[in-house]
Amino acid sequence: MPANVTRGGSPVNCKGFVMEYFLQQLINGLTLGMIYGLIAIGYTMVYGIIGMINFAHGEIFMIGAFVSLITFLLLGALGITWIPLAVLVVLIATMLFTSVYGWTLERVAYRPLRDSPRLAALITAIGMSIFLQNYVQLLQGARIKPLPPVISGGFRFMKESDFVVTLSYLQVFIILLTITLMLVFTYVINRTSFGRAQRACQQDLGMAALIGINVDRTISLTFVTGASLASVAGLMFLMNYGVIDFYIGFLAGIKAFTAAVLGGIGSLPGAMLGGLLIGLIEAFWSAYFTVEYKDVAAFAILVLVLIFRPTGLLGKPDIEKV
Amino acid sequence: MSVAAPDKLGDSLITVEHLTMRFGGLVAIDDVSFQGANREITAIIGPNGAGKTTLFNCLTGFYKPTVGRLTLHHPRKGDFLLERMEGYQIPQRAGVARTFQNIRLFPAMSVLENLIVAQHNALMRASGYSVAGLLGLRGYRQAERQAVELARFWMDRTGLTDRADIDAGNLPYGDQRRLEIARAMCTNPVLLCLDEPAAGLNPRESSDLNALLRYIRDEHSIGILLIEHDMSVVMEISDHIIVLDYGRRIAAGTPEEIRNNPDVIRAYLGENEDEPLPPEVVRDMEEER
Structure with a gap:
């Protein structure tokens, strides 16, 4: 390993701190991966049920971040500064508002095209993505919006060495919240009536209607679920990076899409696994190679997966049973 | 029944x-x-x-x-x-319930789940079309028990009881045919x-x-x-x-x-x-x- 590696663009002398450095990147990568994973679930669920890639999903994530920011500022203005309460209110507000965006997106843009060729729906999705970007740009302005750190401080490990590994409270919050959401989500999909209907629609839309499942409503709820998970990712992104603008949905959306493809599009555990892997790859690439090429690394993965394992890590190949 | x-x-x-x-x-x-x-x-x-x-x-x-x-x-x-x-x-x-010439089960769901999902509407009514099911409201729990009971009844009738947990897609052909009828009957x-x-x-x-x-x-x-x-x-x-x-x-x-x-x-x-x-x-x- 090279003695001098770059981290965040500046060289860090990590000779002798190989383990510490590795641990720190692992923590950073996991946090980032959780955010990608939450967005990726929206891609994979929508693909599973109606077979289209919702390219406007990244923008839903961006809107989630904006709603979070606005709610934080509103709460600040109202004088609610007790952090746990503020974060909880923001979480609920962003999930509710962003779900409405997700629902409307499906209702207005995709449902009328349900029976059209897939290309029509795909182009509409790209159109909606551009529309939502410009909509937020017009409403909120193009400048970067900052948010002062809400949760600061953290656990520090290996204090005896010069390279202190930090696990910030924010990272703990992100990891725990994601795990909680995943558990709830898994329960909903596997154990509730809505979850069963969702899986039934995923396997055979026509047959689901024939046993009396309201397919339109199930598809709407799928968009709502995906949007609310993406909005949580938006909140985490906002708190993690502290700055957002109307364009963040593009890159994050495409990376989450890469994660969904890597995990196997249509597979829910695959989306989470893919998200974690993309987060880790990005963190380690930035740490040991060059930060400038971290996006190249992520997208190289997309290309390689599409060439060598198009069904992804956990995806099932479509085998026609005879 | x-x-x-x-x-x-x-x-x-x-x-x-x-x-x-x-x-x-x-x-x-x-x-x-x-x-x-x-x-x-x-x-x-x-x-x-x-x-x-x-x-x-x-x-x-x-x-x-x-x-x-x-x-x-x-x-x-x-x-x-x-x-x-x-x-x-x-x-x-x-x-009105229906089965198909070329069987259309939900292949990645178990036999039992195929029969329960057919009772989706009764379950949704019991949950008040809300997240009540998630919260485990009593009315919903009871509706779910009834759904499982009806599913068991039809599994008994069609001889699928000991295959309840097998994915429908992995059943032998004759069982798939009977499961399709059982599922249709579960929609009442x-x-x-x-x-x-x-x-x-x-x-x-x-x-x-x-x-x-x-x-x-x-x-x-x-x-x-x-x-x-x-x-x-x-x-x-x-x-x-x-x-x-x-x-x-x-x-x-x-x-x-x-x-x-x-x-x-x-x-x-x-x-x-x-x-x-x-x-x-x-x-x-x-x-x-």
Whole structure:
């Protein structure tokens, strides 16, 4: 390993701190991966049920971040500064508002095209993505919006060495919240009536209607679920990076899409696994190679997966049973 | 079990009037009218391409008929005009269930789940269309127990109990056929439309099927519409037979009447004995043997 590696663009002398450095990147990568994973679930669920890639999903994530920011500022203005309460209110507000965006997106843009060729729906999705970007740009302005750190401080490990590994409270919050959401989500999909209907629609839309499942409503709820998970990712992104603008949905959306493809599009555990892997790859690439090429690394993965394992890590190949 | 008060034998359950279905220039069904009765098995037979499956697709909302009226006389809820209903409402409100010639189960769900998801509407009603199910409200828990009970009942009836946790896609063919019927029954229908349920079954499975269909007709007092090529099944269990040919109804009556009807014999065997039989008729006759 090279003695001098770059981290965040500046060289860090990590000779002798190989383990510490590795641990720190692992923590950073996991946090980032959780955010990608939450967005990726929206891609994979929508693909599973109606077979289209919702390219406007990244923008839903961006809107989630904006709603979070606005709610934080509103709460600040109202004088609610007790952090746990503020974060909880923001979480609920962003999930509710962003779900409405997700629902409307499906209702207005995709449902009328349900029976059209897939290309029509795909182009509409790209159109909606551009529309939502410009909509937020017009409403909120193009400048970067900052948010002062809400949760600061953290656990520090290996204090005896010069390279202190930090696990910030924010990272703990992100990891725990994601795990909680995943558990709830898994329960909903596997154990509730809505979850069963969702899986039934995923396997055979026509047959689901024939046993009396309201397919339109199930598809709407799928968009709502995906949007609310993406909005949580938006909140985490906002708190993690502290700055957002109307364009963040593009890159994050495409990376989450890469994660969904890597995990196997249509597979829910695959989306989470893919998200974690993309987060880790990005963190380690930035740490040991060059930060400038971290996006190249992520997208190289997309290309390689599409060439060598198009069904992804956990995806099932479509085998026609005879 | 929700065995309603037995409805009078022969009460009309489904009335099809002047049904016509055109696809561009092709007339798949041409002015067909008939009635299906409660607690009776009405078989619909005819050579391939006669329009039998198209008729089912009209009844279950897959197609909107070009012309015609399809009235379901629900014994408890009154009349429904099926051609005007949204696809999913036909099973949900009018109580029409259906199976397919090429089986359509939810392959990645277990046998039990296939039967429970068929009771989605009852469960959603119990949960008040909300997240109540998630929170484990008492009413919902009870509804879920009932759903499992009904599922178990039909698994027992169809001999699938010891396969409850196997994914439907991995079941042997005969079990898949029976599971499809069990799933249709779990939607609590008043009219059951079966599209070639005996296709691909061996003689023993096929006679089990006959027993199952008779049981459903007699004990659950519902009507059955049956598309079937296997004449041993049709003649044995049907109360009433409708014969279609090239989209038209050419005969209707009891099995005995149909067996001796000259139009039916002509449709199946050809107009003129000197003419070679069309290939699809030959295939049909072979299937019937």
